Amino acid sequence: MQSNPEFKQIQALLHHSQQLSTFNITFAYIAKAYVAQKLHALYKKTQQQSYLQMLQQLITELEGLKAQNPQLQNKEENKKHYTEFVYKFFYDADTRERDGEVSQELLHMFGSVQKSIEVLQYFEPLTQDQQEKLKYAKFKMVEQHKKIKDPSLIKPKPKDPIEEELEQIAQQQIQMSQHQSQNQVQQQQQQQQQQQQDKSAIIQQPIQPVAPQSQNPQPLPQQQQQQQQQQQYNNSNNNYYNSNNNSSNNNNKTNNTNINNNNNNLNNKHKFNKERQKLLNQHQLNKFKQETKLKLFCNKLYLKQILKNIKMLKIRFKKPLE
Numbered sequence: 001m002q003s004n005p006e007f008k009q010i011q012a013l014l015h016h017s018q019q020l021s022t023f024n025i026t027f028a029y030i031a032k033a034y035v036a037q038k039l040h041a042l043y044k045k046t047q048q049q050s051y052l053q054m055l056q057q058l059i060t061e062l063e064g065l066k067a068q069n070p071q072l073q074n075k076e077e078n079k080k081h082y083t084e085f086v087y088k089f090f091y092d093a094d095t096r097e098r099d100g101e102v103s104q105e106l107l108h109m110f111g112s113v114q115k116s117i118e119v120l121q122y123f124e125p126l127t128q129d130q131q132e133k134l135k136y137a138k139f140k141m142v143e144q145h146k147k148i149k150d151p152s153l154i155k156p157k158p159k160d161p162i163e164e165e166l167e168q169i170a171q172q173q174i175q176m177s178q179h180q181s182q183n184q185v186q187q188q189q190q191q192q193q194q195q196q197q198d199k200s201a202i203i204q205q206p207i208q209p210v211a212p213q214s215q216n217p218q219p220l221p222q223q224q225q226q227q228q229q230q231q232q233y234n235n236s237n238n239n240y241y242n243s244n245n246n247s248s249n250n251n252n253k254t255n256n257t258n259i260n261n262n263n264n265n266l267n268n269k270h271k272f273n274k275e276r277q278k279l280l281n282q283h284q285l286n287k288f289k290q291e292t293k294l295k296l297f298c299n300k301l302y303l304k305q306i307l308k309n310i311k312m313l314k315i316r317f318k319k320p321l322e
Contacts, residue, residue, distance in 0.1 A: 004046070004290060012040050016115040029065050029072050030082050031115075034122035080124045086116045090133055097140055102147045102154055110141035169297070173290055180283055187276060194268065 019032035036058045043051040049312065066072045093109045114137040117130055147153045 006042050026078055027082055030122055031119050089113050089116055107144040110137050153164045175306045
């Protein structure tokens with residue numbers, strides 16, 4: 001019994017129906033009903049009692065499912081939903097294969113697609129389009145098996161022009177961010193140097209007062225000596241007042257110089273902050289432009305994928321769904 005190739009196919013379909021039980025009870029019922037049809041035909045052909053016993057068990061299980069799920073009574077509605085499921089299942093596997101995927105999961109997925117298309121014969125014979133999809137699924141399953149066994153058969157997928165442009169934009173953004181970080185480091189260094197210059201300009205040098213000079217008079221007559229002493233006294237006072245005035249003027253000049261230096265420093269800092277804010281605003285504007293451009297390309301890529309899906313649907317699903 002187990003060596004019969006037809007029975008092996010029936011066992012594979014029965015296993016497929018058990019997998020569908022965890023996904024959708026209606027689809028599992030349809031697959032088991034098709035298995036019952038295949039098993040009945042095999043029993044009529046071989047007249048083996050083991051096939052008959054298995055068929056009776058399967059019919060009992062189908063009747064129990066039908067009694068517990070009233071929606072299984074509507075055969076036409078179930079046909080519509082199952083056909084939509086098969087087409088979507090086929091399209092998902094085909095899309096993943098066209099994107100360059102090679103995996104055991106996709107291999108099993110094409111095997112399930114093949115069985116799902118075959119189960120459509122429960123309702124009616126396969127159309128030409130469905131037969132082509134069945135052959136295509138078998139071919140892709142074999143191809144996936146070969147590629148997994150020999151990775152040298154895997155060919156790299158050609159890059160999409162939009163994807164290449166998006167990669168270029170990403171590289172440009174990386175370069176811009178690196179350039180901006182370098183500029184920020186240079187600005188910080190310049191700011192530190194400017195602060196050091198400001199500190200050195202503010203340092204004040206001490207001012208030494210001018211001491212009055214004393215003169216040694218020569219002995220003169222008494223009247224001339226008194227006049228000379230009076231003159232010396234006046235000169236000493238004048239020198240003292242002049243020295244004080246000079247010291248005050250020097251202090252005022254130093255203070256004015258310090259005030260001018262401070263004002264210049266404030267102006268330089270204000271100018272530096274203004275230039276820095278200008279650079280930051282320009283950076284934010286460039287970043288906004290790049291983000292906007294990236295969003296536009298993403299939207300363009302999304303629209304392109306939608307058009308591609310519509311085109312694939314038109315090409316593959318020639319027969320409209322009921």
